[in-house]
Amino acid sequence: MSDETTLLVHFQPPSDEGPSDIVGAFTNEADVAPDAIGAIDIDDDTATVNVRPNVADRIVQALDGGRIGTSTVSIALLDAETESARAYATRLTDLVELEREEEMRRHEREIETLSGREREDRGRALLRMRGRDEGEGLGGHHVKLMREQKGQPLPDHEIRVGDLIMISKTDPLRDDNPTGTVTQVTNYSITASFDPKPDGWVFGKGLRPDRREEVVSGLRVDLYVNDIPYQRMQDALAQLPTADGALKQLRDVSTGVASPAATEPAPIDDWHNSALNDAQRRAVRKAVATDDVHLIHGPPGTGKTTTATEVLQQCVDRGESVLATAASNTAVDNVVAFLAEQGTDVVRLGHPARVNDRLRTHTLDAQIEDTDTHRRSQQKREKAFAVLDRQEDLTAPSGRWRRGMSDRKIKERAEQGRGSRGVPPERIEEMAAWLALQERADALFDEAEALEQEAIDEVLGAADVVCGTNSTAGSDLLDGHTFDTLVIDEATQATAPSCWIPMTHARRAVLVGDHKQLPPTIQNQEAARRGLRRTLFERLAHHHETAPEAPGSIRSLLRRQYRMHETIMGFPNRTFYDGRLEADDTARHRTLAGLGVPEHALPADERRAILDPEAPLVFVDTSGIDAPEHQRSGSHSRENPREADLIAQLTTALLEAGMAPSAIAVISPYDDQVDRIDRALAPNGPETDTVDGFQGREKEIVLLSLVRSNDRGAIGFLDEPRRFNVAVTRAERKAVVVGDASTVAAADVLGAFVRYAETTGRAVPL
Incomplete structure (x- = not known):
């Protein structure tokens, strides 16, 4: 043609x-x-x-x-818009697959190259375990895993509540090994929920889990990768090329093919949070009014989640169905806590083990258990299992007794009282009875499933707001559900494919985040290079770039920050936010002096100048001392022993001056430096973490170790401006940055910071 x-x-x-x-x-x-x-x-x-x-x-x-x-x-017709969407979805699908393969490769490479004992030594496996059936519970069938030797504590390990584990007996890489979600961890056991119930061998003893092990041992439990989020991302992307209606508009606006619909800010007279400032209220009005997509840009300390929660509540007041998601369980729990405190009827999707303990009553599982429909479903299941128990006294139609006969043929022979090719009539009758019981059990299970779905729909339908992670929004629970409004918190810490999962269930979307802070972590370097790190929020802001205050702008900017002293705020404000931020009066002049930390309680040496309670921002320049960086054998990270010692001394001085450990955080871009500092501090001391790990957090005082000190001026990923933005904006009253100016100042942003500290803050050379 x-x-x-x-x-x-x-x-x-x-x-x-x-x-x-x-x-x-x-x-x-x-x-x-x-x-x-x-x-x-x-x-x-x-x-x-x-x-x-x-x-x-x-x-x-x-x-x-x-x-x-x-x-x-x-x-759909493959027109220019559809072709553009197809190319976009195909590219992202390929990148998701690269990331998925990378994560699988990392886990499987370690399982292949290390023995079970070596994995156990690294805290990522447990050997010589036995399983005990704990019955049905929240999230599935519960199994308690303990050492074979009764009363023996577990060795140190990295397995935590909410992690996915895999149980094996002969080969840890078998596709049919059961995987479950950890619900409880004690010194002596790990409890996990499985769906469906694991096979009987999980509850046996004396099994050899790995042919490479030198001794016969029990079950092997491995910390494993979760493939489900990748599948859900790819499923969501597959819907984009043929999308219609609201999803098509969201797609075309996101890819830059179409412009967002022009709307006027919604009039709002009644506010749930009367303390919202003018910028927050403008953002809420614009978000509530949008017909397709709106961005709420919230720099550090400006109340992103507070604003997002008000958007959710205003949408509920308008009679809308509302979905709220975020990339992390912690962020979702924050939203749920905000809403629950306001009396909003909220349902939290996701495995109860991954939900904060105080919010468990808001989970879908917990609320379903309170319904009569669920109780009827459980009764049906119990009847079904009772029917299956009666099969144990009968001959199952398998193996030597079936002899190629179909179920229909077995029933016919039983009615006729006839045998078949060496199978006596009584065996035929037993097999027919077994089949009848199976059919009865299957019917009961089907009825139970239908009632369970009815209970789910009942709870979801009654909720004001449904909350869950981006990935959870792709579960079967929301099949057939379309929400009037979706709010994605922490949207700049989620990949675009992750955001598309909940967006396939929404008529319009409000994305909340800060693209001037760190993007999501991508393991596969090719995927990162080809654009997987670029978030949907960032893409939308680029395609529809106008000033946040402009009429019809797709973006609102939260301008007033409530976290930092104005001197701490000053550098990120001019460097990343075009000078648009302002410090609230409650934060503008806050210093350590406001906590009652007296200067005379500090050591009478250079530490007093560094820790001066009236100095909110200090740069400690180590270029005048011998403080070179080091790299551990086999490690890609970096550490700086001299900086670590200095940080430990400063921290000790703060504690001795009366500051609580909970008011202090010590952070560094490098894992090895965090480890070194952590070992140098006293037990139960201040929190230590990487810059990336501390994103979204804050403390009264933050000490930052930059680590890099060399003759080449090499600074590695310190050259990522957004990482430094995150680092310096974690502090409320005081930020102390320790680094070698002769090395780090070669980078544009870090060099500008050193000059800012010298002119506006305080620079202390050593």
Whole structure:
């Protein structure tokens, strides 16, 4: 055919349909002649089909949302917008796959190269374990895992509540090894929930978990990777090329193909939080009014989550269905806590083990358990299991007794009282009875599942706001649910594919974050280089770049910050936020002196100048002393022993002056330096963490070790401006930055900071 139109067909779920199935559906369902169908190209769950232009609309109308073979299909004309969306989704899908393969590779490489004992020594596996059945509970079937030797404590390990673990007996890389979510960790046991219930061998003893182990031992438990988020990201991206309605508008605005709809800020008279400032109120009005997407840009300390919560509550007041998500469980819990305190009826999706203890009553699992529908479902399940128990006294239709007979044939022979090819009539009767029990149990299980879904819909339907991680929004729980408004908190710490998971369930979206802080961590360097680090928030801000105050702007800026002394705020304000930030009166002049830390309680040496309670920002220049960086053998990280010792001395002086450990944080960009400082401090001392790990946190005083000190001026990832922005904005009353000016000042941002400290803050040379 010389004149053709291309249709894009998406299969959900992916299946084995071929060209003949597509031709058959087009001819039978859309009454299209076979010669009107041209080339067909199938790639996994997507096909492109060339057809004559005069039949294209007919095919879309007849089959979009219908079925081809065993799959539900969406069909769209492959116009310029659709082609652009297809290219966008394909690129991101490829990057997600690179990241997925990288994470799998890291886990599997370690499992392959290390023995179980070596993994146990590193804290990522536990050997010689036994399993005990703990029955059904929140999140699935619970199994307690303990040492085979009763009363023996577990060795040190990294397994934490909410982690995914894998149990094995002979090969830790078998695809059918059961995986579960950790719900409790004690010194003597780990409890995890599994769905479905693991096979019986998990509860046995004397198993050899790994052929490489020298001794016979029990179960092996490995800290493992969770593949589900990657699958959900790819499923969400697959919907974009053939999207219509609200999702199509969100897609086209996000890719820059379409402009956001122009709307006027919504009038709001009643505020749930009367303390909101003018910028926060403007952001709420614009977010509530948007028809497609709005960005709330919240620099450090400006109340991003407070503003996001007000958006959610205002949408509830308008009678809307509302979904709130974030990249991390901690961020979701913060939103849930805000809403619960205000009396909002909130449901928290996700495994209860990953939810803060005080918020467990708000989880979907907990609320479902309180419904009569759930109790009826459980009764059906109990009846089904009781029916299955009766099968134990009967001959199962398998192996030597089935002899190729179908279920129907077994039932016929039983009715006739006949045997079959060496199978006596009594065995036939038992197998028929076994099949009847199985059918009865299956029917009860189906009824239980239907009641469980009814209970889920009942709880979700009654909720004002549904909350969960971006990934959880892709679970079966929300199948068929579309929300009027979606709010994504921490949107700048989530990849674009992650954000698309909840966006496929929304008519409009409000993204909250700060693209001037650190983006999400990407493990695969190629994926990072090709754009996976670029967030959807950042992409939208770039495509629709206007001043936040401009009419019709897609972005609102929160300007007033409540965290930092104005001197601490000054440098990031001029460097990253175009001087638009202002310090609230409650924060503008706060110093350590306000906590009652007396200067005379500090050591009478250079530490007094550094820790002066009236000096909110201090740069300690180590270029005048011998303080070179080091790299441990086999490590990619860096450490600086002299800086670590200085940080420890400063911290000790603060504690001796009366500061509480909980008011202090010590951070560094480098893991090895954090480890070194942590070992230099007394037990139960101040919190230590990497800069990346401390993003989103704050303390009264923050001490930052920059580490890098060399003759080459090499600073590695210190050259990432956003990392330094995060680091210096964690402090409320005082920030102490320790580094070698002769090395770090070669970087534009760090050099500017050194000059700022010299002129506006305080610089102390050693």
